[in-house]
Amino acid sequence: MTMVPLKIVAACLAVGLSALSGPVRAQVFNPETFTLKNGMQVVVIANHRVPVISHMVYYKVGSADEVAGKTGLAHMLEHMMFKGTKTVPAGAFSQLVASNGGRDNAFTTADYTAFYQNVAADKLDLVMKLEADRMTNLSLKDQDFQPERQVVLEERRMRIENEPEALLEEQIEAALFLNSPYHHPVIGWRNEIEKYTLSDIVDFHRRWYAPNNAVLLVSGDITAARLKPLAEKYYGVIPSRPVPLRQRTEEPPPVAARTVDMRDPDVHQPNWERLYLAPSYHSGETKYAYPLQVLAEILGGGTTSRLYKTLVVDQKIAVSAAAGYDPGSIGLSSFSFEASPRSGVSVENLQAAMVAEIQSVATQGVRAEEVDQAKSRLQTAIVYAKDSYASGARVLGAALCTGESVADVEAWPERIAAVTPDLVNEAARQILRDERAVTGRLLPSDPNDATTKAVTSEPAPRLPAGLSGRELR
Amino acid sequence: MTFRPLLCALVLCTLPVWPAAAMTVERVSSPGGIEAWLVQDHANPIIAVEFGFKGGAAVDPSDKSGLAEMVSGLLDEGAGDLDSQAFHGKLEDLAISFGFSASQDAFQGHLKTITANRQTAFDLLRLALTKPRFDADAVDRVRGQIHAILAEELQSPDVIARRAFARKMYPNHPYGSPINGTPESVDAITVADLNAWVAGHLGRDTLTISVVGDISPADLGLLLDQTFGALPAHAAPVDVADIAPAADGKIDVVHRAIPQSIVLFGEQGLKRDDPDWYVAYVMNYILGGGGFSSRLMTEVRVKRGLAYGVSSYLLPRDHSALFGGQVATRNDRVKDSLQVIKEEWRRMAEDGVTPKELADAKTYLNGSFPLQLESTAAIAGLVQVIQTEKLGIDYLDRRKALIDKVTLADVKRVARRLLDVDHLSFVVLGDPQGLSAE
Numbered sequence: 018m019t020m021v022p023l024k025i026v027a028a029c030l031a032v033g034l035s036a037l038s039g040p041v042r043a044q045v046f047n048p049e050t051f052t053l054k055n056g057m058q059v060v061v062i063a064n065h066r067v068p069v070i071s072h073m074v075y076y077k078v079g080s081a082d083e084v085a086g087k088t089g090l091a092h093m094l095e096h097m098m099f100k101g102t103k104t105v106p107a108g109a110f111s112q113l114v115a116s117n118g119g120r121d122n123a124f125t126t127a128d129y130t131a132f133y134q135n136v137a138a139d140k141l142d143l144v145m146k147l148e149a150d151r152m153t154n155l156s157l158k159d160q161d162f163q164p165e166r167q168v169v170l171e172e173r174r175m176r177i178e179n180e181p182e183a184l185l186e187e188q189i190e191a192a193l194f195l196n197s198p199y200h201h202p203v204i205g206w207r208n209e210i211e212k213y214t215l216s217d218i219v220d221f222h223r224r225w226y227a228p229n230n231a232v233l234l235v236s237g238d239i240t241a242a243r244l245k246p247l248a249e250k251y252y253g254v255i256p257s258r259p260v261p262l263r264q265r266t267e268e269p270p271p272v273a274a275r276t277v278d279m280r281d282p283d284v285h286q287p288n289w290e291r292l293y294l295a296p297s298y299h300s301g302e303t304k305y306a307y308p309l310q311v312l313a314e315i316l317g318g319g320t321t322s323r324l325y326k327t328l329v330v331d332q333k334i335a336v337s338a339a340a341g342y343d344p345g346s347i348g349l350s351s352f353s354f355e356a357s358p359r360s361g362v363s364v365e366n367l368q369a370a371m372v373a374e375i376q377s378v379a380t381q382g383v384r385a386e387e388v389d390q391a392k393s394r395l396q397t398a399i400v401y402a403k404d405s406y407a408s409g410a411r412v413l414g415a416a417l418c419t420g421e422s423v424a425d426v427e428a429w430p431e432r433i434a435a436v437t438p439d440l441v442n443e444a445a446r447q448i449l450r451d452e453r454a455v456t457g458r459l460l461p462s463d464p465n466d467a468t469t470k471a472v473t474s475e476p477a478p479r480l481p482a483g484l485s486g487r488e489l490r
Numbered sequence: 491m492t493f494r495p496l497l498c499a500l501v502l503c504t505l506p507v508w509p510a511a512a513m514t515v516e517r518v519s520s521p522g523g524i525e526a527w528l529v530q531d532h533a534n535p536i537i538a539v540e541f542g543f544k545g546g547a548a549v550d551p552s553d554k555s556g557l558a559e560m561v562s563g564l565l566d567e568g569a570g571d572l573d574s575q576a577f578h579g580k581l582e583d584l585a586i587s588f589g590f591s592a593s594q595d596a597f598q599g600h601l602k603t604i605t606a607n608r609q610t611a612f613d614l615l616r617l618a619l620t621k622p623r624f625d626a627d628a629v630d631r632v633r634g635q636i637h638a639i640l641a642e643e644l645q646s647p648d649v650i651a652r653r654a655f656a657r658k659m660y661p662n663h664p665y666g667s668p669i670n671g672t673p674e675s676v677d678a679i680t681v682a683d684l685n686a687w688v689a690g691h692l693g694r695d696t697l698t699i700s701v702v703g704d705i706s707p708a709d710l711g712l713l714l715d716q717t718f719g720a721l722p723a724h725a726a727p728v729d730v731a732d733i734a735p736a737a738d739g740k741i742d743v744v745h746r747a748i749p750q751s752i753v754l755f756g757e758q759g760l761k762r763d764d765p766d767w768y769v770a771y772v773m774n775y776i777l778g779g780g781g782f783s784s785r786l787m788t789e790v791r792v793k794r795g796l797a798y799g800v801s802s803y804l805l806p807r808d809h810s811a812l813f814g815g816q817v818a819t820r821n822d823r824v825k826d827s828l829q830v831i832k833e834e835w836r837r838m839a840e841d842g843v844t845p846k847e848l849a850d851a852k853t854y855l856n857g858s859f860p861l862q863l864e865s866t867a868a869i870a871g872l873v874q875v876i877q878t879e880k881l882g883i884d885y886l887d888r889r890k891a892l893i894d895k896v897t898l899a900d901v902k903r904v905a906r907r908l909l910d911v912d913h914l915s916f917v918v919l920g921d922p923q924g925l926s927a928e
Contacts, residue, residue, distance in 0.1 A: 066533055067513075067863045099782075108792055111782040116850040118857010120781070135861045167795025174750035175798050175818050179647050283746075286641035320578045329631065330575065336638040359634045360641070390583070397585040400604045404534055405865045 046402065046409045049241035050423055055257040056229030059248050060413050060423065062236035064406040070237035071407040072144045073133040074152070075414040077232070078225035080205070081127040081198035081348065082263055087213055089205015092125040093169055094218050098132065099123075100161040102154040107161045110147055117143055127199050128347050129418035135407065138238040142247060149251040152226055155219070162215045170211070173204050182288065182459055185279035189457040192275050193292050196266050197348045229257040232417045234410040265348035268294065274451045280460045287364045288459040289371065292351040295448050298344045299420035305444035306344040307432045309352055312441050314391035315383050316340040316374075317354070323378070323387075324356070328370055334362045338371065347419050352448055364458055379449040382442035396430055513863075515873060515883055518707045520714035526699035527873050527883065528710055531866065535605035537703035538867040539615075540874040541718075542598040544696035545728040547669035548809070554679050555664075556671020558592035560636060561687050565590050565599075567628035569617035574628045577614065586611045588618075594665055595730075595808040596878070597691060602867055605704045608713070616717045619692060624681045636676050643668075647752050651919035654744050655754035658917055659735040665810060693725025694718060700873035703866045732809045734758055737913040741828070744919045751824040751920030755831065756814030757913045762806040762879050768892045769904040770804060770813075775851045776843050776901075777834065778802025778815055783850070785838070789830050790817060796827045813908055824918065825925045832911050839909040842902030856890050 049061040080091045101107035114121040119136035121144075134144040177183040187202050194200040204210070233252060235244055271294055295309060296302045316323050317340025320330075324338035338356040354375065358367040403409065416426045518528045550557045566581070566588055568574040581588055587602040588611070599619075603611035643649040653668060660666035670676070697718060701710055737757035760770055778786035778801050790800040802815035819827040843851075863869050876885050918925065 066531065067860045069860050069863070108782070108788075112850075115780065115783045115854045115858075118853055118859075120858055120861055137857055137860070140857075164791075164793065164795030168791055168798055171750065171796070171819065172798040174820060179748045179750050179752075179818075181645060281645075283645045285644040286638050319582045321575055321582055326575065330627075333627075333631070333634075336635045357638055357642075360637050394582055394585065397583075397604070400535060400585070401602075404536055404867075407864060 046413065046427065048409070048413060048423055051241065051245065053228065053248060053253045055253060055255060057248075057252050057255075058232045058417060059241075059244070060232065060234045060410070060417070061239060061241040061244055062234070062409045062413070063238075063240055064236060064403065064409075065238050067406065068138045068238045069135060069406065070138050070141055070235055070239050071133060071135050071410055072141060072148070073131055073234045073236075073410050073414055074148050075129050075131045075232045075234065075418050076226055077128075077230045077260075077263065077418045078130055078221075079126050079128040079418075080201065080203040081265060082225065082261075083198065083201075083205075083221075087205075087209060087217055088201040089169070089203070089210045090213060090217060090221050091130055092204055093166070093210070093213065094221050095123050095125045095130050095132075096165050096169060097157055097162065097218050097222075098151055098155065100157055100165065102150050103156045104154065105147065105150060107158070110151065113147060114144060119144065125203055126415075127203055129415065131411075131414055133407075141235070141239070141244075145247055145251040149255065152228065152231070152252075153255055155222055155226075157215055157219060159215050162218070166210065169204070170207065173207060173210065176204065177202070178207075181279055181281035181284055185277065185457055185459050188277045188279065189290070189292060189455055192277050193294060193351060193455045194349075195268060195271075197268050198264075198266065199346075199348055225260060227258050227260050228252055228255045230260040232414055234414050236410040237406040263347065265300065268349055271453045274454050274456070276456045276458065278458045278460055280462045282462040284459055284461045286357060287461065288355070288357050289364055289367050289456070290353065290355040290458075291371070291375075291454050291456045292353045293448055293450070294453040295342065295350050295352040296344070297346045297348065297350040297419070298425070299347050300349045302444075302447065305440070305448060308436050308440040308444040309342045309448065310344065310395070310433065311388055311391045311436045312378070312383070312445055313340050313342040313352070314395055315387045315441075316378065318391065318394065324354070324371070324374055327374055328356060328367075332370060334359055334370055335367055345415055345419050345421070364460060368456070368458075375449050379445050382445065383438060385438045388436065388438045388441055392433055392436065395433055399430060513869070513886075515876070515886065516707065517883060518701075518710050518714070520711040520719075522715040522719050524694065524697075524699070524714040524718050526701050526710060526714055527877055528700075528705070528707060529702040529869055529873060530705070530707075531702060531869075532704050534866070535704050536866045537601075537603055537605060537608055537611075537701065537705050538865075538870040539601040539699065539701050540598070540867075540870040541600075541697065541699040542596045542874065542878060543692055543725060544596055545691050545725060546592045546594050546596045547667075548594040548664035548730045549691075549726075549728055550664070550671070552664075553675060554671075554683060555667055555675040556636065556669070557679055557683060557687055558597055558691075559670045560632065560676065560679055561684055562590035562592045562597065563632045563636070564624060564628060564684060565618040565622050565688075567632060568623040568625050569614070570621045570623075572617070573623065573625060577617075580610065580614060584610060586614065588614065590618075592669055594669060595728075598874075600867065600870075608705070612713045612717045616720070619688075619718070620720050622684075622688060624684050626681070629681060629684070633676060633679075636670055637673055639670060640673055640676070647746060647748055647919055650744070650746070651752040651754055651917060654742070654919060655756070655917040658742060658915065659737070659756060659812065660733055660810065661736055663733045663810075664730060665733065665807065689722065690726040693722050695723060696725045697721070698874065698877045700870050700877060702870040702873065728808075730809045735810060735812050735915075737910075737915045739911075739913045739915055741916040741918060741925065743922060743925065744917065745921065746919055748920050749820060750818050751821050751918050751922045752816070752818045753824060753828065753916055753918050754814065754816045755914055755916045756805075756812045757908075757910060757915060759804050759806060759811040759813035759908065761811045764806075764811075766900075766904045766907070769896050769900040770908060772848070772851050772855065772893065772896045773838070773843065773901045773905050773908075774802055774804055774813075775855060776847050777838050779804075780851070780854065783854075785834050786815070786817075786831065789834055790819075790827055794826065794830065796823055796830070800827070800831070821921045822923045824920065824922045828916060828918075828925070832914065835909050835911045835914055838905045839911070840906075842898060842905055845898060848896070848898055848901065852893055852896070855893050859889070 121134040123132040328335040328338040335356045342352045547558045584607040590599045786800045790796045800817040805812040
């Protein structure tokens with residue numbers, strides 16, 4: 018991979034999540050599943066290398082389920098889930114987990130909210146008891162909410178407002194999704210975070226945090242036989258209750274290409290990206306969901322992909338060029354391109370070269386050998402799927418909260434194997450159309466100011482989560 | 491709630507925690523005398539290798555800073571008969587993951603392969619280490635990518651703050667300069683420099699290798715000789731001056747028009763082999779190393795809502811030791827964050843910790859130890875830390891006792907030794923209000 022600018026590393030990691038840790042890793046999970054009487058789904062993935070487990074509860078609610086005027090509420094609730102129940106005081110949840118040698122955290126996406134604890138296998142009882150408790154007995158005080166709202170505002174400053182490229186990302190998504198709730202960022206718009214009340218949070222919890230709207234996933238040193246009585250004891254006793262239908266308002270047919278330019282005096286390395294409105298496993302022309310994964314691998318999978326080879330190696334006009342696609346959402350998704358120019362190359366010239374590649378694949382298609390090679394690469398990497406004791410649960414949790422079944426996940430290799438060159442070409446033709454696209458450009462304030470001047474010190478690795486805006490911890 | 495450990499990479503490599511003896515580390519010596527530490531795990535057909543040589547960016551010539559980092563980006567850009575595209579094509583077709591990196595003190599490599607492709611994987615590694623091509627167009631490409639990274643770093647407040655802090659703490663020392671150099675120094679590097687670096691720095695006498703996964707000691711021994719046997723016996727000596735962080739107790743402000751000020755702070759820390767290391771390690775967990783439960787998180791985040799995250803860390807290097815930390819707070823309240831942090835520094839230095847804090851810290855530090863054994867590569871990385879920090883092949887068996895023997899009196903003594911609020915120094919990047927350089 019050699020040297021890739023930080024921003025691009027982040028983009029590639031995001032691609033990796035869809036192409037690798039996502040469905041690609043799926044086939045070998047071989048999970049055991051059962052459903053409690055109250056409708057709570059349970060997934061068990063065994064990995065006995067180390068006597069530890071990852072215990073996770075995924076709720077089928079995310080920022081896309083918020084109502085107008087209350088953006089960011091799902092994420093705010095995620096924060097407030099650590100602020101106490103009738104029997105566990107504010108802050109004690111994480112302290113209890115830590116003082117038992119465990120680590121806990123949570124994250125929110127557009128389609129789901131997840132809570133997890135990694136602990137020694139003999140501490141499973143404790144974390145199940147704690148997690149079940151806050152599903153029903155959350156008991157919040159305004160004195161804990163007010164500082165936490167400030168914490169979330171600091172989080173928004175840190176992830177988004179301090180970083181021009183993150184602000185641009187937010188604008189691109191808003192431009193791509195005109196009517197879908199994916200229009201707004203997971204963390205919410207600042208003016209709305211500043212306004213909601215504790216009762217908004219309590220209502221949201223009551224509305225959505227029901228056992229029949231949750232998935233329990235336990236992975237690591239565990240079996241279904243051992244988990245089942247515990248799951249019944251802690252979660253099975255919580256009554257089910259009606260939960261609202263999850264709405265993903267439909268996008269109107271796209272009619273015009275859009276461009277979002279972000280100019281900032283602090284930009285020294287411009288960047289170009291383009292998102293095409295695309296189907297997911299669940300929405301739109303779902304038959305293209307697998308062919309588009311193969312297309313993304315051909316165009317942007319690593320340094321021998323079409324885009325890297327053409328723009329970075331042969332034409333020498335870019336320092337990076339990539340494509341990505343993640344079909345794992347309830348509503349429509351996007352097929353994305355990103356490139357960063359070499360010093361002295363204008364963003365206009367880079368854009369022309371990227372567009373030429375995109376048009377070439379849309380009009381002339383791909384070769385059969387390219388499809389075979391991409392399919393083979395995607396499938397070879399599956400061996401790594403079971404290596405991690407926690408990642409399988411994350412993949413399945415995400416899938417089950419976005420309309421897929423365990424069988425869908427396990428069938429991923431066969432469905433990739435079934436992709437034909439004709440399907441890839443049809444998908445490229447249908448999806449890579451100008452009117453579906455939003456182009457985003459990160460530019461210096463002064464177009465003539467492209468010079469870079471070095472400063473000193475050690476660069477820190479930048480984490481990708483802050484850029485995507487789709488998953489918040 | 492949630493909290494992104496901003497320094498996670500740093501903390502991982504500086505706070506080696508190690509699990510109960512759920513696995514065995516064995517010493518493998520190849521027929522040719524090359525040693526590796528191995529953890530056999532045949533559950534999945536995967537092999538992960540971590541290895542490293544002493545000497546990193548800190549020994550780059552000052553007019554060619556960024557040399558070690560540039561080598562790390564070029565070793566997989568073609569070797570032997572394979573040009574860059576052919577080399578990467580093999581890696582990608584066979585799902586072999588492969589890469590190098592430079593730190594200030596070391597040059598590291600990692601390899602991950604499925605068992606079926608292990609011979610090819612190790613062959614490619616041997617070629618990369620012994621026959622890198624440094625083709626002109628690959629060098630030109632990577633140089634351009636480094637330029638782009640350097641430019642991009644100028645738009646990252648985090649990186650700018652970190653650089654300003656390093657410059658302040660390590661004046662006129664390589665640790666104060668970025669490992670990837672400057673546009674000018676990167677342009678000064680020639681192919682002859684790259685070749686000379688490889689010939690001079692990849693010596694078997696400073697090589698450490700850690701292997702985890704689906705391989706027997708006998709098979710590994712043969713691969714060790716094939717892969718590393720042709721490297722030179724000796725590496726060039728590492729000549730870097732020791733330096734104490736220049737902790738002057740002041741607040742330096744670097745102005746930037748952003749809504750949130752980023753603050754890095756620090757003073758003298760202690761080395762990994764210091765007799766007080768485990769005491770400091772436990773003390774730091776309670777002060778600011780322990781995620782949600784730490785004193786700093788409680789006071790800065792939970793009670794006052796002043797930050798999303800605040801943390802402290804121990805950063806021992808080969809030639810210096812820092813006790814550091816960081817926080818980010820909106821401009822009009824960042825002064826409050828600094829005041830709270832200073833107060834917690836004082837409180838710890840004066841009063842130490844409570845019996846409950848100490849007991850909880852020990853439970854956490856022992857109990858959470860195996861949680862990091864997430865994957866084959868993660869285990870290999872930790873075995874490598876045990877080797878390079880010279881913790882001993884029996885470290886897994888000894889670690890719990892080292893933590894458990896820390897007493898309240900120890901913590902009080904070491905807190906007083908390390909935490910000196912008069913020397914604690916701050917770099918603030920942003921537009922802080924009510925905070926002038928002291």
